[in-house]
Amino acid sequence: MYQTIQILHSYWAYLVLLILVLATFNALFKFFGNKEFHAKDFRISLFALIVTHIQLLLGLILYFVSPFGFKNISANGMGGLDSFSRLLAVEHPFVGILAVVCITIGYSKHKKKLTSKPKFKMLAIFYTIGLLSVLSRIPWSNWLN
């Protein structure tokens, strides 16, 4: 169970980053370029929302089955974690959840706007914050080894 979820979460992360980067840059370029909002802009922002929600779900399960998540905190206490263990057990999950919340807010706010510029603005702001937050707390050394 642990290994399956760990592998899924690890590989799904490539898709999350790819789509999130595409959706964020799409919104930024089209906001600053004053472009019209088309169906494909809607689709890419929705796709980014869906893949990040799936990652959230995998992450939440992983948090409770991994020895580096909740189990590590219960075994050693917060004070007993070194900085890398804290990244895995606290910072990465917490910031991951905040990033997904941010992306969800951006998506729902953009849907309520009726014209192109404000739609791109909401996506550009919230997806950028989400993307940067995720990037700031990925356990890179674990992942890419």
Ligand code: HEM
């Ligand atoms: C939303 C964007 C997220 C991305 C892109 C992401 C990506 C990753 C990556 C790349 C790793 C390292 C995998 C490896 O070492 O092979 C990882 C580990 C981990 N993630 Fe996430 N994650 C996200 C959200 C979350 C959330 C929301 C949680 C929990 C609530 C979570 C819990 C964990 C845990 C506990 C680990 C360490 C697991 C282990 O090595 O046993 N992640 N994540």
